[in-house]
Amino acid sequence: xxxxxxxxxxxxxxxxxTINKVIQVHDRIFSCMxxxxxxxxxxxxxxxxxxxxxxxxxxxxxxxxxxxxxLKELCYKNKDELQAGFITAGWDRKKGPQVYVVxxxxxxISQPVTIGxxxxxxxxxxxxxxxxPNMSKEECLQFATNALALAMGRDNVSGGVAHLVxxxxxxxxxxxxPGDKLPKFHNE
Amino acid sequence: xxxxxLSASTFSPDGRVFQVEYAMKAVENSSTAIAxxxxxxxxxGVEKLVLSKLYEQGSNKRIFNIxxxxxxxxxxxxxxxxxxxxxxREEASSFRSNxxxxxxxxxxxxxxxMYVHAYTLYSAxxxxxxxxxxxxxxxxxxxxxxxxxxxxxxxxxxxxxxxTHMKEMTCREIxxxxxxxxxxxxxxxxxxxxxxxxxxxxxxxxGRHELVPKDxxxxxxKYAKTREQADSMFIVGSI
Numbered sequence: 001x002x003x004x005x006x007x008x009x010x011x012x013x014x015x016x017x018t019i020n021k022v023i024q025v026h027d028r029i030f031s032c033m034x035x036x037x038x039x040x041x042x043x044x045x046x047x048x049x050x051x052x053x054x055x056x057x058x059x060x061x062x063x064x065x066x067x068x069x070x071l072k073e074l075c076y077k078n079k080d081e082l083q084a085g086f087i088t089a090g091w092d093r094k095k096g097p098q099v100y101v102v103x104x105x106x107x108x109i110s111q112p113v114t115i116g117x118x119x120x121x122x123x124x125x126x127x128x129x130x131x132x133p134n135m136s137k138e139e140c141l142q143f144a145t146n147a148l149a150l151a152m153g154r155d156n157v158s159g160g161v162a163h164l165v166x167x168x169x170x171x172x173x174x175x176x177x178p179g180d181k182l183p184k185f186h187n188e
Numbered sequence: 189x190x191x192x193x194l195s196a197s198t199f200s201p202d203g204r205v206f207q208v209e210y211a212m213k214a215v216e217n218s219s220t221a222i223a224x225x226x227x228x229x230x231x232x233g234v235e236k237l238v239l240s241k242l243y244e245q246g247s248n249k250r251i252f253n254i255x256x257x258x259x260x261x262x263x264x265x266x267x268x269x270x271x272x273x274x275x276x277r278e279e280a281s282s283f284r285s286n287x288x289x290x291x292x293x294x295x296x297x298x299x300x301x302m303y304v305h306a307y308t309l310y311s312a313x314x315x316x317x318x319x320x321x322x323x324x325x326x327x328x329x330x331x332x333x334x335x336x337x338x339x340x341x342x343x344x345x346x347x348x349x350x351x352t353h354m355k356e357m358t359c360r361e362i363x364x365x366x367x368x369x370x371x372x373x374x375x376x377x378x379x380x381x382x383x384x385x386x387x388x389x390x391x392x393x394x395g396r397h398e399l400v401p402k403d404x405x406x407x408x409x410k411y412a413k414t415r416e417q418a419d420s421m422f423i424v425g426s427i
Contacts, residue, residue: 054287058295062287069288094328108288 022163026051028172029067029090030165034116035104040084043074063092068100068108076106087116090167097167119151119158126150137166141175149182195311207315208308211338214317215264219382220373221250223261223321224366225333225345229359229390230323231400232261233366235374238381251387251399255280257290257324259389259397264318264338272316276300293324297334297342305340315339324397325390359390363400367408371416384409 021033021040025048033040047070054070055062068088075082082104089099101107101114113131115123130143141164148162162182164175192198193206200206220235234250252260252273260276262269279299283291300322308315319337326332333345354362363386370384386405389397400408 058292063289065289066287069286072288073286 020163022165023048024172025067025088026055026062026090028061028092028167028169029064029088030167030172031067031071032087032089032116034085034087036083039082040086043071043082043084044086046074047071061092063094064088064090064098064100065095065110068102072102072106072108075102075104079105085116087114091169093169096169115147117151117158119155122154123147123151137168141166145177146183150185152179152182153185196308196313196315197311205308208339211264211315211317212319215319215338218263218265218318219379220370221261221263221319221321222366222369223323223333223345224354224362225323225331226354226357226359226362226390228331229325229362229388229392230259230331230333231359231362231366231388231390232259232321232323232386233370234261234263234385235370236383236385237379238383245383249385251385252276253397254296254322255284255291256396257326257389258293258296259323259387260320261323261385261387262318262320265316266318268316269318269320272300272304272318272320275303276322290326292329293322293332293334294342294344297322297336297344301336301340301342303340304336304338308338308340323389325393325395327395331390359388359392360404363388363404364408364411367405367412368415368419371409371412372419384412 019037021037023031023033023041023044025031025044029051031044031047033044047067050070051062051067054066067090068086071086071088075084075086085104086102087099088102089097091097098110099112099114100110101116112133113127115127126147130146135143144164145162148164152158152160152162160179162177162179164177166173166175192200192204193210196205196207198205219237221233223230223232232251236248236250248266250262250266250269252262252270254260254273254276258276258280260273262273276296279296280291283295304316307313315338317338319335322334322336324332335343335345337343354365357365367384367386374382384405386400386408387398388400389395
């Protein structure tokens with residue numbers, strides 16, 4: 001389950017466009033970008049090509065850890081030049097749904113839930129308190145939407161549109177929530 | 189054929205590459221290596237001929253570990269096989285580094301086969317004089333078996349090659365059958381002593397490729413010695 005807000009700090013607040021930061025790197029694998037979006041986009045595009053070639057060669061869809069590892073290799077090997085981090089999540093037939101984090105320097109770890117970006121600092125408490133394992137799809141969507149709404153509410157460089165993606169064995173569902181339709185809390 | 193067999197970059201008039209065929213002869217002249225894919229794993233067995241009075245037990249291994257989950261048994265020139273085992277290990281290691289998980293056996297076999305094939309294309313090098321069998325076991329994909337020959341073809345093992353009842357047997361039972369087969373094909377007249385190398389990878393080892401434990405090997409050899417005479421008529425040749 002992947003989610004993201006759609007601003008890229010000051011630039012889009014001035015110009016008023018939204019940016020998609022959740023990129024599909026394969027049929028059932030998505031990657032959220034963080035850091036310098038130029039770097040993140042370049043790395044994501046390279047990884048998407050690499051994964052596509054890999055999956056044709058293997059004659060099977062790639063594992064989520066393979067997608068995360070491809071991103072990790074790029075981030076780690078080029079750590080001196082890049083400022084990009086990723087949250088890679090998706091579904092594969094071996095381990096089912098998984099979430100991996102690739103940090104700026106190229107560390108790769110698996111976690112049940114993770115948050116990133118400038119707005120994430122405001123919602124660590126919320127996520128730690130409200131996350132529970134084995135939630136249903138609806139509970140998960142509500143949890144994620146609330147988390148995003150809280151972050152976007154407090155962080156002045158986050159905002160715009162909330163973009164969520166639900167990935168399961170059978171398919172992919174996009175949920176887009178405009179800022180004014182997000183749940184409202186007492187911080188406004 | 190006299191002048192068309194000097195380099196791998198020359199075809200004969202009837203479309204053969206003699207250097208590759210000669211490399212396969214090196215495999216034919218070698219002692220037997222066998223691997224059987226069964227219900228819950230793969231068992232390897234090698235007839236290792238003892239050629240010297242100074243031989244130390246367990247030396248000159250012909251079964252290699254390629255990554256934790258893959259075993260490789262070889263026939264032919266042992267030095268060539270050793271160098272290929274290093275190639276296989278590097279492939280498996282770099283796959284794990286790039287993709288974060290165990291290399292699928294088919295992919296490993298294809299990559300090493302491509303490497304072997306490259307040595308059949310140029311006059312500056314000679315083909316590898318060995319064939320090898322790769323085997324692995326995975327909880328999701330089950331037991332798998334591939335063989336690569338000096339021409340660089342990767343063959344997959346299908347059940348049609350083994351006797352039908354063997355695919356229903358477990359590793360513990362197949363270990364005894366492998367030992368029996370090696371004992372039967374060993375020619376006491378031509379070659380004197382031999383050491384039986386046995387290894388397995390399967391549910392019994394939790395997916396790790398290991399040499400068979402001493403007590404299992406001794407039990408298998410005991411079974412092999414008693415059944416050698418009775419079952420010898422069912423065996424046909426070696427790889």
